[in-house]
Amino acid sequence: MDEAVILVALLLVAGAATAAVAQRDPARQALVLSVLGVLLAVLFTVLQAPDVGLSQLAVGAVLTPLLVMLSVRKIRRRGRDRDGAR
Amino acid sequence: MNGWVLAATVELAGGGAAALWGVTTGPTARRVVAQNLTTAALCPALLLLAQGYGRPSYVDLALLLALLGPVGTLVFARLLHEDLEGQRPSAWGLTYAVAAMGAVVVAAVCAATGPGRAMVKLLVIGALLVGGNLIASRALSGAFRGVRGG
Numbered sequence: 001m002d003e004a005v006i007l008v009a010l011l012l013v014a015g016a017a018t019a020a021v022a023q024r025d026p027a028r029q030a031l032v033l034s035v036l037g038v039l040l041a042v043l044f045t046v047l048q049a050p051d052v053g054l055s056q057l058a059v060g061a062v063l064t065p066l067l068v069m070l071s072v073r074k075i076r077r078r079g080r081d082r083d084g085a086r
Numbered sequence: 087m088n089g090w091v092l093a094a095t096v097e098l099a100g101g102g103a104a105a106l107w108g109v110t111t112g113p114t115a116r117r118v119v120a121q122n123l124t125t126a127a128l129c130p131a132l133l134l135l136a137q138g139y140g141r142p143s144y145v146d147l148a149l150l151l152a153l154l155g156p157v158g159t160l161v162f163a164r165l166l167h168e169d170l171e172g173q174r175p176s177a178w179g180l181t182y183a184v185a186a187m188g189a190v191v192v193a194a195v196c197a198a199t200g201p202g203r204a205m206v207k208l209l210v211i212g213a214l215l216v217g218g219n220l221i222a223s224r225a226l227s228g229a230f231r232g233v234r235g236g
């Protein structure tokens with residue numbers, strides 16, 4: 001019966017990954033990515049690989065969204081500066 | 087399957103599905119709140135899994151999530167503050183409900199472990215989880231607006 005929790009985690013990861021791809025706005029994509037990172041860590045834990053889950057938690061929940069959001073902000077600022085120069 | 091894993095499954099299914107639904111639909115403000123509540127909903131599930139599998143070392147994952155989850159939310163609160171200007175994203179009823187659920191789970195796992203160093207660690211996780219969640223929710227609702235500029 002331990003498969004039930006694996007199934008739930010797998011379904012959630014599949015749903016979150018599909019949703020992350022389906023979003024159009026990069027900022028909203030980063031939000032879904034952060035949730036996906038946490039869900040992946042739970043999936044790894046359920047599959048008895050907590051060491052992988054630990055690194056996934058650090059990278060997926062904080063680092064990747066931070067990188068995406070920083071890039072989005074820089075691009076937005078650059079676009080605004082260009083508009084201002086015209 | 088023992089009761090702990092069953093409880094973790096229920097929590098994972100409920101909290102995960104609710105967070106996923108909230109983060110994929112609606113305005114940005116609601117998505118940020120849902121992202122914040124993901125931490126508070128899934129950290130107790132990790133604690134229950136550690137107890138269910140009988141492996142105290144799995145508690146480290148919950149500790150890391152309780153520590154890093156609010157940090158991630160603060161990143162969003164800081165970098166999305168232009169989008170969140172004017173709206174004050176908050177769901178205090180939900181926030182307190184999830185925090186109370188986390189406290190209940192920590193108390194249950196504490197009662198199962200018994201006194202000792204493991205229990206101190208669990209209590210630290212509980213404090214980090216509830217405190218971090220409340221701080222992140224306050225930051226999202228614009229309570230620290232003076233710090234957020236720039």
